[in-house]
Amino acid sequence: MGLIIIKFAPYKKKRTNHGFSAVSVSQEKKSAITALKIISPYLILTIFIFVSHLILPIKNFLESHMVIEIHSFSFTFSTLNSPGFWLFVTCLYTMVIFKIEKRIIWDSFKNTLKQWIPFVASTVAFVSTSEVMEKAGMTAVLANVAAMSFGSFFVVISPFIGGIGGFLTGSNTGSNAMFIKLQVKAAQQVGLPTDLIAYAQNTSSSHATMACPSRVMLGASICQLESEESNLLKRISLVVLGALVLLIFVLIGWMWG
Incomplete structure (x- = not known):
């Protein structure tokens, strides 16, 4: 008598085109969210600067609050309407959204200070x-x-x-x-x-x-x-x-x- 051996291949669940499509869409959404998160500080900084300079009611409000004046030197500095202020706000946002470690923040601050002093x-x-x-x-x-x-x-x-x-x-x-x-x-x-x-x-x-x-x-x-x-x-x-x-x-x- 002959011996008949039947080999069963391991069962694999076939994915339908619809399944692959769902996974692909999910990955694309995740990539899009990640990319948006990465560029969000630049977008926020750009929006802040444009809004603070182009929308007159907001511009007038910012220019009339927290203004530093030194009359003896004829010096006036509008803190809230300065691009540097919005850059500072964007830095705070970046620290929070990316959960940057305190050590990295402190090292960055020291390096920035070293570069800033000679420039000033x-x-x-x-x-x-x-x-x-x-x-x-x-x-x-x-x-x-x-x-x-x-x-x-x-x-x-x-x-x-x-x-x-x-x-x-x-x-x-x-x-x-x-x-x-x-x-x-x-x-x-x-x-x-x-x-x-x-x-x-x-x-x-x-x-x-x-x-x-x-x-x-x-x-x-x-x-x-x-x-x-x-x-x-x-x-x-x-x-x-x-x-x-x-x-x-x-x-x-x-x-x-």
């Missing part, structure tokens, strides 16, 4: 120098010399002044503190639009900070490209120079176009 010190120095130049009449003298030397051609020189400031200081704030009064006074002397020259100062300065040697050195150090530092500086300087030339053409086209 340099900014105070630049602003103080600018105020001394203004009170001593140096800014007016330099503006007069620039106006007499270049005339309406000053519109071409203005971006290079801002660029030099950004290159030397590595800070758009510092460069503007040093040179924007000079630029505006020179523009007034030669009859150029002061707002246009102020824009040129700010734009050229912000572009030129990319080529600041200290910033290039920091970037090269982070990316472990110390040996390429001089080469990077040359290439970035060419990019900045091209941006300044392009800005000059924009200014000329704006004025005489």
Whole structure:
């Protein structure tokens, strides 16, 4: 007699297309919620800033509460309407929603403080120098010399002044503190639009900070490209120079176009 062996395969429950579809939809929903959670701090910060600046009743309310005023220095600071305040609120939200550990928060605070102190010190120095130049009449003298030397051609020189400031200081704030009064006074002397020259100062300065040697050195150090530092500086300087030339053409086209 022959022996018949019947082998039973292990039972597997077949999933219907509907089942797979349900699992897929569930995973997609979970991924969407996770992605929304990740970008939520940026969304909240953007919404806060737009609402606080574009909706007039809210803007007026924020500008009239918690305002710091120092009359002797003609200083006014609207705390609630400052982007920094909403950034602080967003940081608190991020700590709660992501349940960040106290140790990480404390380490981040210390690192931020280390970066903040040199920035504040340099900014105070630049602003103080600018105020001394203004009170001593140096800014007016330099503006007069620039106006007499270049005339309406000053519109071409203005971006290079801002660029030099950004290159030397590595800070758009510092460069503007040093040179924007000079630029505006020179523009007034030669009859150029002061707002246009102020824009040129700010734009050229912000572009030129990319080529600041200290910033290039920091970037090269982070990316472990110390040996390429001089080469990077040359290439970035060419990019900045091209941006300044392009800005000059924009200014000329704006004025005489």
